[in-house]
Amino acid sequence: MPELPASYEDVAWFAAQTESIVRNVERLIRGKRGVVQLAVTCLAAEGHLLINDVPGVGKTSLAKAIAGSIHGGAMRRIQCTPDLLPTDITGVSIWNEQTNLFEFRPGPAFANVLLADEVNRASPKTQSALLEVMEERQVTIDGQTHPVPRPFLVIATQNPVEHGGTYDLPEAQIDRFMARLEMGFPDRDAEVDMVLSRASGHSVQDLRPVITAADVWRMITIARRVHLERPVVEYIIEIARATRPRSESRLGVSPELRLGVSPRGCLALASAAQAYAATDGRTFVTPDDVKALAPYVLGHRLLLRPEAELNGATAESILGRILASARVP
Template identity: 65%
Template sequence: MTDPSASVSEVEWFAERYEELVRNVELFVRGKRDVIRLALVCMAAEGHLLIDDVPGVGKTSLAKAVANSIDGTMRRIQFTPDLLPTDVTGVQVWDERTREFEFRPGAVFGNIVLADEVNRASPKTQAALLEVMEERQVTVDGVSYEVARPFMVIATQNPVEHGGTYDLPEAQIDRFMIRMEIGYPRHEAEVEILENRARGQTLNEVNPVLSSAEVVRMADIARRVHLSPAVLGYIVTITAATRRMPELRLGVSPRGGLALAVAAQAHAAADGRSFVTPDDVRTLVPFVLGHRMLLRPEAELAGGTAASLLGGLTASVPVPDQRVVH
């Protein structure tokens, strides 16, 4: 038996809690409302977030402000070349008292896991995140251990052109629901950042405004936002079209289409609607699909980007009639 669709009152409650979160994060992260909203849509959709930008623009500050806004457990993993997979997942340790092996959970066992500078660790250590990001569990020595809800990995990385970084494997990138950049702040926002820091403002002033249970409820409501057959068809048309683009050597997988659908549900709920529209889908396409596409070398040399290709693609795909999306 399927869950009933989200009611109007549930969606209104969702939108109120969502805006409360946005305002709370904005207390510290200034001038980046669109970025904050996107990060919180990802959280409400129970996805994982990859923030990819140059050093010093506030990647870690945004991740910590989101984590501090939730009354749950936060774990920070500073990814370095000497970080071991067991530091992430945990390890079985022999207990002399009980004469048995005991599982010591790794840093990944938290509600919000901040994987800072994730591309500075070796590919083997990065791969330690694969299972838990997809299946919400960790398997050590043949025994599986579930992580609690809510569970979200917020990873930050510097562009691979910077020294001491590794390319993330395609399989790991595909597990991030949303990949985004922060960018430099506007002049007024940057002045405000300097003023706040001069007054001694720190991330410790960002206090929780939602409990873990409320975040789980938000996710459950988002999953029941109505997705019409027309909108589902629209999503599949877009994702399938990427697999036929001559500029790409790898298009978007069905996992990417599923991520786009779930993110669109959370985006609609954040807007106070109990149904997804094509506008929700189009808004999220660059952030959900762009990092799942691999361009051919000749396309990159010609100046092509995933964003430009997706822009042309969405402009060419017919939009469903609004009367059939409710």
């Protein structure tokens, strides 16, 4: 039986919960309301979030503040280092001498929010341990499949300017992140407020939960029922096809790209747009929702040709041209 469309009462409650989380996080993260709203949109779409920026701008604080705003949900943190093992994330089977059986000891992945700090410092073998759990919400150990709790969200941070002791994330893993955000530096007044707040002793530990894990799951189910018209879906597909080499897109294909948006990226953009519309109290998705989210949901999925990068092209500039030429329904 198909689910009923989201009602106005549903999305009004959804928008109120979103505002509650945003206000709570803003007690710590000043002057970044747009970034915080996008992070909460990922949470409500049950999508994973990659925060990519220079050291010291609040990447980890944002992730911890979002997790700290949820009551009754398990939050686990892994500090990624080169010696981190896959079993340090997923868990391990241990022999029990009393029962003569192997017992599964779950790792940090068995949480509602998993914070992977400095994820690009983990070895490729360890990074691969996240592939299954991010896509399928389960881990397989010794042939046994173990589902993780729902909702399940991975928030990963990485430093793009330091390369010593780091490993580039493979495309397969990058594609599993719904969105990639950059914090950026705060404006002058926000930075002054931040320093004064820290001088007064305010920290992540001072934040109190404002929403339960059950409420987050309700937000996810409401977002899935936000109406998505076929013309809007076709708009998403046309944008994605214009990034794919050898694709027969009406917009043409950018010769600067050697890897475009995957079907998973289309699904991610549609889901994010539904949650984004609900945060605005609407029961339907508009093309403006798609255009607002496309740089964050699609940008990290594009792989440029080396000569295009040398000429100064960026994923954002290419996406901008595609969005400008795509016919809006």
